[in-house]
Amino acid sequence: MNLRIPAVRLGLLPAGIAIALTPAFAVAQETSTTPETTNLDRIEVTGSRIRQASLETAQPVIALQRADIEKQGYTSVADIVQNLAATGSPAISRADALSSGEEVGGQYVNLRNLGPERTLVLLDGKRMGVSSGGYTDLASIPTSMIERVEVLTDGASAIYGSDAIAGVINVITRKNFDGLEASAYVGQFGQGDGQKEQYNFVYGTTTDRGSLTLGAEYSKEDPVNAKDRRYSAYPNGYRHPFPVGDEANGWSAASNKGILVDSDDNWYTLNDGGDPSNIADYHETGLGDYTNASQQMFLQTQIERRSVFANGSFDLTDNVRAKADVLYTHRETLQQIAGYPYQSEVYGTPLAADSIYNPLGTEANYIRRTSEVPRQTRSELETFRFSGGLEGSFQFGDNYWDWDVGYIYNQNKGTKTGTGNLFIPNVENATGSSFVDASGVARCGTADNVIAGCTPWNPLLPYGATGAGSLADPALQSYLFLPSHDTSKTTTKVYSANLSGTLAELPAGALGMAAGYEHRSEDASYEPDALLQSGLSTDLAGAPTKGGYSLDEFYLEFNVPVLADLPFAKELSLDVAGRYSDYDTFGDTTNSKFGLKWRPIEDLLVRGTYATGFRAPTVSDLFGGTSQTYDNYTDPCDSSFGAAARNPSVAQLCAAQGIPADFRQITSGGAVSTGPGTQSYNAFESGSNDALLPETSKSYTLGLVYSPSFVSGLDISLDWWKIHIDDVIAGESVTSILNQCYVQNIASACDRFTRSTGGRDINQVDSVTRTLINGGYQETAGYDLAVRYRLPELAIGNFVVDWKTTYVDYLEYKRDNEAETPVEQRNGWASSDWGSNFRVRSNLNVDWSFGNFGVNWGVRYYSGVKEACVYDLDGGAECNIADFVSSYTQVQPSRKVGSNTFHDLQVRYNAPWDATISLGANNVFNHEGPLMYSQPNSNFAYNGSFDIGRFLYMKYTQRF
Numbered sequence: 001m002n003l004r005i006p007a008v009r010l011g012l013l014p015a016g017i018a019i020a021l022t023p024a025f026a027v028a029q030e031t032s033t034t035p036e037t038t039n040l041d042r043i044e045v046t047g048s049r050i051r052q053a054s055l056e057t058a059q060p061v062i063a064l065q066r067a068d069i070e071k072q073g074y075t076s077v078a079d080i081v082q083n084l085a086a087t088g089s090p091a092i093s094r095a096d097a098l099s100s101g102e103e104v105g106g107q108y109v110n111l112r113n114l115g116p117e118r119t120l121v122l123l124d125g126k127r128m129g130v131s132s133g134g135y136t137d138l139a140s141i142p143t144s145m146i147e148r149v150e151v152l153t154d155g156a157s158a159i160y161g162s163d164a165i166a167g168v169i170n171v172i173t174r175k176n177f178d179g180l181e182a183s184a185y186v187g188q189f190g191q192g193d194g195q196k197e198q199y200n201f202v203y204g205t206t207t208d209r210g211s212l213t214l215g216a217e218y219s220k221e222d223p224v225n226a227k228d229r230r231y232s233a234y235p236n237g238y239r240h241p242f243p244v245g246d247e248a249n250g251w252s253a254a255s256n257k258g259i260l261v262d263s264d265d266n267w268y269t270l271n272d273g274g275d276p277s278n279i280a281d282y283h284e285t286g287l288g289d290y291t292n293a294s295q296q297m298f299l300q301t302q303i304e305r306r307s308v309f310a311n312g313s314f315d316l317t318d319n320v321r322a323k324a325d326v327l328y329t330h331r332e333t334l335q336q337i338a339g340y341p342y343q344s345e346v347y348g349t350p351l352a353a354d355s356i357y358n359p360l361g362t363e364a365n366y367i368r369r370t371s372e373v374p375r376q377t378r379s380e381l382e383t384f385r386f387s388g389g390l391e392g393s394f395q396f397g398d399n400y401w402d403w404d405v406g407y408i409y410n411q412n413k414g415t416k417t418g419t420g421n422l423f424i425p426n427v428e429n430a431t432g433s434s435f436v437d438a439s440g441v442a443r444c445g446t447a448d449n450v451i452a453g454c455t456p457w458n459p460l461l462p463y464g465a466t467g468a469g470s471l472a473d474p475a476l477q478s479y480l481f482l483p484s485h486d487t488s489k490t491t492t493k494v495y496s497a498n499l500s501g502t503l504a505e506l507p508a509g510a511l512g513m514a515a516g517y518e519h520r521s522e523d524a525s526y527e528p529d530a531l532l533q534s535g536l537s538t539d540l541a542g543a544p545t546k547g548g549y550s551l552d553e554f555y556l557e558f559n560v561p562v563l564a565d566l567p568f569a570k571e572l573s574l575d576v577a578g579r580y581s582d583y584d585t586f587g588d589t590t591n592s593k594f595g596l597k598w599r600p601i602e603d604l605l606v607r608g609t610y611a612t613g614f615r616a617p618t619v620s621d622l623f624g625g626t627s628q629t630y631d632n633y634t635d636p637c638d639s640s641f642g643a644a645a646r647n648p649s650v651a652q653l654c655a656a657q658g659i660p661a662d663f664r665q666i667t668s669g670g671a672v673s674t675g676p677g678t679q680s681y682n683a684f685e686s687g688s689n690d691a692l693l694p695e696t697s698k699s700y701t702l703g704l705v706y707s708p709s710f711v712s713g714l715d716i717s718l719d720w721w722k723i724h725i726d727d728v729i730a731g732e733s734v735t736s737i738l739n740q741c742y743v744q745n746i747a748s749a750c751d752r753f754t755r756s757t758g759g760r761d762i763n764q765v766d767s768v769t770r771t772l773i774n775g776g777y778q779e780t781a782g783y784d785l786a787v788r789y790r791l792p793e794l795a796i797g798n799f800v801v802d803w804k805t806t807y808v809d810y811l812e813y814k815r816d817n818e819a820e821t822p823v824e825q826r827n828g829w830a831s832s833d834w835g836s837n838f839r840v841r842s843n844l845n846v847d848w849s850f851g852n853f854g855v856n857w858g859v860r861y862y863s864g865v866k867e868a869c870v871y872d873l874d875g876g877a878e879c880n881i882a883d884f885v886s887s888y889t890q891v892q893p894s895r896k897v898g899s900n901t902f903h904d905l906q907v908r909y910n911a912p913w914d915a916t917i918s919l920g921a922n923n924v925f926n927h928e929g930p931l932m933y934s935q936p937n938s939n940f941a942y943n944g945s946f947d948i949g950r951f952l953y954m955k956y957t958q959r960f
Helices: 007-012 066-068 075-082 426-429 474-480 530-534 617-622 648-656 736-742 747-751
Strands: 061-065 119-123 146-152 166-171 181-191 196-206 210-221 259-261 269-272 282-284 298-300 302-315 318-338 341-343 363-368 375-396 399-419 434-436 444-445 484-506 509-527 545-566 569-582 588-600 602-615 626-630 684-687 695-706 714-726 729-733 753-755 765-774 777-790 797-815 840-850 852-864 863-868 894-897 899-912 916-923 951-957
Touching: 061 066, 066 146, 075 146, 166 729, 282 617, 298 318, 426 474, 484 530, 509 617, 545 617, 648 736, 736 747, 736 753, 736 765
Parallel strands: 119 166, 684 765
Antiparallel strands: 061 146, 146 166, 181 196, 181 951, 196 210, 210 302, 259 269, 259 363, 269 282, 302 318, 318 375, 341 363, 375 399, 399 484, 434 444, 484 509, 509 545, 545 569, 569 588, 588 602, 602 695, 626 684, 695 714, 714 777, 729 765, 753 765, 777 797, 797 840, 840 852, 852 899, 863 894, 899 916, 916 951
């Protein structure tokens, strides 16, 4: 069978299908001239390496055409793909104000809620580079250069290697483009903030033997302040805006007014307008003195991005083509959180008895949030990617064979600058001994031993105060707050060779084959600032990361036609693939895939796959340095939110360790915990594990595609899927370690943490070292339903209805290999640990066009989720499942919040001067999601998956 397909025919193939992984594919409607067809014009289908004429495969593929992308009001590929029903909650959302690391500022897609590190991202069929943690930033690709995005919702390790457990995202760029196209996009939220602007152009030229396409893009997204939304203006939302009772509703005891702590642990705050040197002008610290940290935090981080992308190809002969593409992206992200909640007792820097600002005259501790200098992190990342090679074809007998050889180089270089953290030795100097010299100037130290360059600090002065010792003094700020500078670099190199063609003609069709070899190396390094490595800053201490690995891989794939043009077997074929991978870190692994495609009648396709897969440990997993973290956790011994509150056996174990029955967990700001999963008071340590083995997986799909001949334009598909992952690479959580000790009663786990034996934080967990482990397993299953109907042309215009829904049957997780540890059921739940796991996500798009006018209406639906209760623990409006019993924590008062639906609208006009003008609104009805105290994908009482307001935008595109 001759697989040679003219380029013009390819341009007319139906939209919505996985298509070319090679620049040989030319979209006819984009070119002003159609080059003469060569022997190179055969295609690969996403999920298979065999070039073939049929574009329908055994595996399910979701396709987003450029026309679909332009009808949405989003400025990045990641935002567009994230809206697919098959994706989970976003990883490192822009509402994760406290997130850190080299990935911050990127945009990552989380297929099946299995983590972005388990989704492989391709650019024109070739691997993109990853961070040291295995994340690929889709937003680094200029949106203007995208022709389509194909999402393979099936495991594909046998075809593409590691990381393709949850699926594959293949971004296909525009090629064979003639002319110039420029566009401008401007938008902002209805509240007048969060402005986005994007400007781009695409230029291309095509000749009979080659083409060149160049695109450049600039985008900027302004931050949104948490104080400007009612759900994020207060730590626990608008229903609990003020500190009440001992719990303080999330407000931080680290007051920006300053708190003096005497030797009897009494807390005092200076009266408004009082004399800071007179102890009589102080009052006992009350809830009104607590700090609302949300007032200084960003709800949405600031991002600025510059990207350039170019691709080109040249036919050296009719059968050999040279091709290359290059990508450069510079990304800059700004985060801001409240000033540091400094507690002198934690760092051993009390206010000295002979400090000129000590009203007691005896050594005393203090607590002070440094609101004058909010903490900011500016992260910059430069990405450079080059891909080049040769491809060709030859004829052997009556069959064509295709080959290609290529090289990929991807480098990410990052710098991170942190401000707003205190240098502890300088704090010790500034709050230590001090005196006033003969000139009336305050000096650090004593008259006989002056500390040069030091300015004495009075931490008891409130925010906004001026004068001697005030933190408003620029000289004092410069002395106390030293910036930090971290650097990182990751490098990916890939050499590959592929061959595909027809082995023989069978009665049912061509027996296709593909084979190939790939050598890949991954190297990464992260160098924290010497200040951070020293541990002398209030910023989290970290150790360097440096390492890498390399591998060699071979794959083989066959497409076997079995039956054709028979009753109940219009088509029956099998696809079989295998891949052998040899790593220099853990050894080798072999993975396989089997696919079935059966068309019993012309209108119905039955498809199914079975695949094994794997994910190799990343450089960060294997070689990451030990670092400090402030973990979100729930202490089982907490008398309000821990298991001890409702489980006598847990309470008994806590009491046996000397923990009182009224014990309360303290949060990082020094206040009592206001709910489960709050941030730790003490810094813990986490680290990598160079003995990790790869995760292994099994995935299954079985589906139907129905295109009734009696309803032209209607396509319906229903697919069942299941993914099981063993030896999951997971970071042990503090909560899981504590639960092993107190809830599962695993004695060895009780030796893995310690509790403080004195001070304000007595009995608090003060030391836990967590490592990565190959844990138990993770398994999820569900259904994907897709309906697309292009109605016949009507007098009132053309209508297209596109509806996609994913229903998750279950999502279970066993975090370790301990027999006593139960399986967690995460489906339908939300938490700060694993985000939101919606049982149902559904997207409906209705598009109408008439002449030069068009309207697109989009509907995004998220089903309701449950979370652990924070209020009304015995039942009430905010705890509607108070008697819920979890196999993991046993009795767990819980609440369920309802479903949420967001509507999007775009109106467009194709102007006669070859321009398109679009006006739109995302979340047109300004829907606001419910308060979520578990803070899923967020650091606020709101779901980070949801819109934060009505977003209005305008886009203008001009073609020349």
